[in-house]
Amino acid sequence: MPDRARPAAAGRPAGATRARPAGSKPARRAPAPGGARIDVRKTYKLFIGGAFPRSESGRSYPVTGPDGSVLAHAAQASRKDARDAVVAARKAQPGWAGATAYNRGQVLYRVAELLQGRSAQFAHEVVRNDGLSPAEAERTVAAAIDRWVWYAGWPDKVAQVTGAANPVAGPYFNFSVPEPTGVVAVIAPAAASLLGLVSVTAPVIATGNTVVVVASEPAPLPAVTLTEVLATSDLPGGVVNVLTGRAAELAPVLAAHMDVNAIDLTGVPVPDRAALARLAAQNVKRVFAADDDWAAPPGAARMQAFLEVKTVWHPIGL
Amino acid sequence: MVTDTWEYAPAPEARDIVSIRPEYGLFVDGEFVPPAAGEYFPTLNPATEEQLALVAVAGPDDLDRAVTAARRAFEQTWGRLPGRERAKYLYRIARAIQERAREFAVLESLDNGKPIKESRDVDVPLAAAHFFYHAGWADKLEYAGFGPHPRPLGVAGQVIPWNFPLLMAAWKLAPALATGNTCVLKPAETTPLTALLLAEVIAEAGLPPGTVNIVTGDGRTGAGLVSHPGIDKVAFTGSTEVGKQIQEAVAGTGKKLTLELGGKAANVVFDDAPVDQAVEGIVNGIFFNQGHVCCAGSRLLLQEPIADTVLGRLKQRLGTLRLGDPLDKNTDIGAINSRQQLDKIEGLVAAGEAEGAHRWSPPCQLPARGYWFPPTVFSGVSQSHRIAREEIFGPVLSVLTFRTPEEAVAKANNTPYGLSAGVWTEKGSRILWMAQRLRAGVVWANTYNRFDPASPFGGYQESGFGREGGRAGLAAYLHA
Numbered sequence: 063m064p065d066r067a068r069p070a071a072a073g074r075p076a077g078a079t080r081a082r083p084a085g086s087k088p089a090r091r092a093p094a095p096g097g098a099r100i101d102v103r104k105t106y107k108l109f110i111g112g113a114f115p116r117s118e119s120g121r122s123y124p125v126t127g128p129d130g131s132v133l134a135h136a137a138q139a140s141r142k143d144a145r146d147a148v149v150a151a152r153k154a155q156p157g158w159a160g161a162t163a164y165n166r167g168q169v170l171y172r173v174a175e176l177l178q179g180r181s182a183q184f185a186h187e188v189v190r191n192d193g194l195s196p197a198e199a200e201r202t203v204a205a206a207i208d209r210w211v212w213y214a215g216w217p218d219k220v221a222q223v224t225g226a227a228n229p230v231a232g233p234y235f236n237f238s239v240p241e242p243t244g245v246v247a248v249i250a251p252a253a254a255s256l257l258g259l260v261s262v263t264a265p266v267i268a269t270g271n272t273v274v275v276v277a278s279e280p281a282p283l284p285a286v287t288l289t290e291v292l293a294t295s296d297l298p299g300g301v302v303n304v305l306t307g308r309a310a311e312l313a314p315v316l317a318a319h320m321d322v323n324a325i326d327l328t329g330v331p332v333p334d335r336a337a338l339a340r341l342a343a344q345n346v347k348r349v350f351a352a353d354d355d356w357a358a359p360p361g362a363a364r365m366q367a368f369l370e371v372k373t374v375w376h377p378i379g380l
Numbered sequence: 381m382v383t384d385t386w387e388y389a390p391a392p393e394a395r396d397i398v399s400i401r402p403e404y405g406l407f408v409d410g411e412f413v414p415p416a417a418g419e420y421f422p423t424l425n426p427a428t429e430e431q432l433a434l435v436a437v438a439g440p441d442d443l444d445r446a447v448t449a450a451r452r453a454f455e456q457t458w459g460r461l462p463g464r465e466r467a468k469y470l471y472r473i474a475r476a477i478q479e480r481a482r483e484f485a486v487l488e489s490l491d492n493g494k495p496i497k498e499s500r501d502v503d504v505p506l507a508a509a510h511f512f513y514h515a516g517w518a519d520k521l522e523y524a525g526f527g528p529h530p531r532p533l534g535v536a537g538q539v540i541p542w543n544f545p546l547l548m549a550a551w552k553l554a555p556a557l558a559t560g561n562t563c564v565l566k567p568a569e570t571t572p573l574t575a576l577l578l579a580e581v582i583a584e585a586g587l588p589p590g591t592v593n594i595v596t597g598d599g600r601t602g603a604g605l606v607s608h609p610g611i612d613k614v615a616f617t618g619s620t621e622v623g624k625q626i627q628e629a630v631a632g633t634g635k636k637l638t639l640e641l642g643g644k645a646a647n648v649v650f651d652d653a654p655v656d657q658a659v660e661g662i663v664n665g666i667f668f669n670q671g672h673v674c675c676a677g678s679r680l681l682l683q684e685p686i687a688d689t690v691l692g693r694l695k696q697r698l699g700t701l702r703l704g705d706p707l708d709k710n711t712d713i714g715a716i717n718s719r720q721q722l723d724k725i726e727g728l729v730a731a732g733e734a735e736g737a738h739r740w741s742p743p744c745q746l747p748a749r750g751y752w753f754p755p756t757v758f759s760g761v762s763q764s765h766r767i768a769r770e771e772i773f774g775p776v777l778s779v780l781t782f783r784t785p786e787e788a789v790a791k792a793n794n795t796p797y798g799l800s801a802g803v804w805t806e807k808g809s810r811i812l813w814m815a816q817r818l819r820a821g822v823v824w825a826n827t828y829n830r831f832d833p834a835s836p837f838g839g840y841q842e843s844g845f846g847r848e849g850g851r852a853g854l855a856a857y858l859h860a
Contacts, residue, residue, distance in 0.1 A: 072774070128824050160816075171413075182809065211628050223525065224525070224852075226836075226850060226851055226852070228835045228836070229834055229835045230830070230832035230835050231509065231832055231834075232830070234827065234830060234836075236832070236835050238836050238850060238852060239643070243840075244841075316804055323841065335632060336631050336632020336633075337631075337632075339631030339632055340625075340628045340631040340632070342627075342631070343624050343625075343627035343628040343631060344624065345641065345796065345841070345842055346620070346623065346624060346627060346641065346841065346842045346843075346844060346845065348845050349631070363860060366855075366860065370821060370840050370845075371819060371821065371836045371838065371847050371852045372815075372820070372822075373822050373823070373824065373835055373836050373837065373850075374815045374822075374823045374824075374825060375822070375823070375824045375825060375827055375835070376811065376825045376826060376827070377826055377827050
């Protein structure tokens with residue numbers, strides 16, 4: 063269990079009464095004489111294959127709040143970290159896709175349970191990192207949890223909605239089922255650090271894909287906390303891998319990676335998408351991007367984008 | 381062997397049912413027009429190398445006219461028709477293909493080199509079936525699962541290959557038209573004639589001018605079409621190499637893209653398989669259409685205990701195949717479609733020998749003129765050989781062996797492609813186990829190379845994306 067971001071300020075109710083809880087700006091506080099407790103600060107790391115490594119490059123970058131104050135130093139992932147994340151995602155993919163849909167649904171629902179339990183911490187980080195008001199932060203965290211629950215119900219329905227028994231003109235039983243595309247790279251939106259991240263990640267893994275996500279570059283703290291939730295849920299290591307760092311540095315590596323099957327460029331500025339889509343053609347990646355309103359109902363497009371249709375024929379006879 | 385005693389008298393299909401014009405223009409805005417630059421190229425009969433006709437090369441000006449006509453039809457006529465009226469036009473096309481089936485079949489075999497029994501029994505009936513199936517969707521799209529008011533994309537630019545010229549035209553046009561799009565279709569350079577006959581059918585069916593435009597030419601025409609700024613959708617069937625170029629060219633343009641590309645399918649035979657049926661399936665899998673099939677079962681994976689038995693029976697069966705005149709109703713193996721393709725096959729076969737695989741072909745007399753290649757089997761193939769990795773697109777089978785189902789899956793999936801796969805076993809649970817694990821868009825179990833308009837077809841990985849056929853195929857032409 064990794065260290066936790068939220069200072070254990072004993073006896074105080076969590077949440078909205080203060081935008082900047084004790085411990086978040088320690089520089090202003092002189093060490094209390096007489097033995098007042100010093101907060102334990104968190105190291106923000108990557109999440110690869112279920113583990114929390116620092117960047118192999120030894121780099122980090124300062125994460126600042128809306129007022130420009132430094133909140134933390136997040137790991138600045140390198141191309142090597144990105145490749146390691148793809149390896150972890152590939153390794154996890156057959157097992158995750160091979161789990162029953164019911165099981166995947168339960169695992170995802172378990173994640174939502176843990177998100178709920180940490181909602182105050184997420185709200186706190188969204189306030190610090192995205193600069194939302196406490197009330198806005200609570201709403202966006204609630205929406206993120208509800209979205210995760212929505213996708214948790216999909217694994218055992220998507221085949222019924224998109225699959226088919228096909229009436230071919232001959233003595234054959236013929237059916238089509240959706241299957242996961244494989245390893246999907248996702249550039250998460252820079253804004254909406256938590257709700258956006260959940261909205262682009264959950265639909266990809268619900269159907270059995272594994273994912274390498276590049277978190278919001280300016281606001282990675284909620285993403286790192288999400289990885290702590292994922293690590294303590296029942297989600298197998300490697301199903302979700304989260305990189306923090308420079309999206310412009312990592313996106314081309316993932317777009318050109320020959321063992322990545324699809325890429326979601328939603329978090330990439332529109333003028334920069336074409337160059338990445340061209341790199342993606344090297345191995346015929348599925349390329350998706352949609353500038354969603356994260357507050358609106360999501361629809362099925364983000365699941366459909368990373369599904370293949372498999373059609374099986376068998377003769378009928380004695 | 382019994383078959384050694386049989387002699388077959390020639391049984392040629394009469395070719396006078398088709399009248400081929402000496403020269404063909406472009407089908408643009410409802411009529412045949414000469415190309416702006418006046419450039420033509422010959423299309424040959426690959427079985428004899430005789431010139432069949434001169435065909436126009438569509439240049440940039442011609443493409444502009446075709447795209448403009450298609451846009452106008454989308455905005456003013458076809459795009460405004462209710463689905464039930466579009467349906468009736470498509471039913472007309474389906475019926476007209478059936479009525480003129482023999483003409484289409486003979487013309488296809490002349491221009492492509494495929495045996496008449498395949499063009500007659502597979503290509504043409506399936507082309508008609510595709511129009512008939514999609515006609516019925518035109519007024520039922522709100523039930524297809526794409527929302528209450530699914531909208532067409534606009535103008536589709538479609539580029540098709542030479543292996544199933546009429547059938548691929550049907551696969552492209554029928555779903556595009558059923559969903560309310562208009563089309564600019566570019567047939568393959570070496571096989572334009574049946575698409576041009578289809579243009580006549582479309583004109584006679586009375587579709588509004590510009591709804592379907594057919595522009596012939598070579599790779600320049602295709603590249604000009606897919607990169608034309610006036611189209612909303614690109615659909616391509618062909619090689620993975622060209623598919624990647626198209627994906628790159630389309631990147632960032634906002635055009636919707638579907639690709640149906642190459643394959644290197646594994647056909648997996650377990651030791652409990654029904655051997656006679658499996659041998660027929662292996663033959664059909666790789667020698668159907670001279671192996672010019674993207675989903676051909678070009679890698680045969682035999683489980684070790686039956687490898688020798690199956691290989692022996694397969695060789696025996698190949699000895700009975702008849703190679704020759706594509707118009708002869710007894711012909712099993714027709715001509716290779718072009719000199720260029722024959723060169724490619726010969727190059728890869730030479731690589732197979734150089735890398736140490738064992739080459740075998742039945743005794744087989746090749747005609748003196750035309751492009752021909754005998755059915756060929758390589759045994760002793762390893763996964764690293766080029767003939768096990770690269771798409772040959774010819775009548776060449778690479779045989780490998782395996783011991784366990786896990787090994788079969790690993791070998792079958794050891795490819796950047798993922799279009800199709802075959803499984804032969806009498807054990808039902810093993811079929812489903814294999815079907816789950818094979819990374820391919822189509823899995824044929826105890827059968828091979830079956831196609832149907834209701835059955836989605838398309839690849840995983842570098843075999844492309846998007847589906848053709850079935851409900852899933854409609855998504856390629858609708859705003860999802």
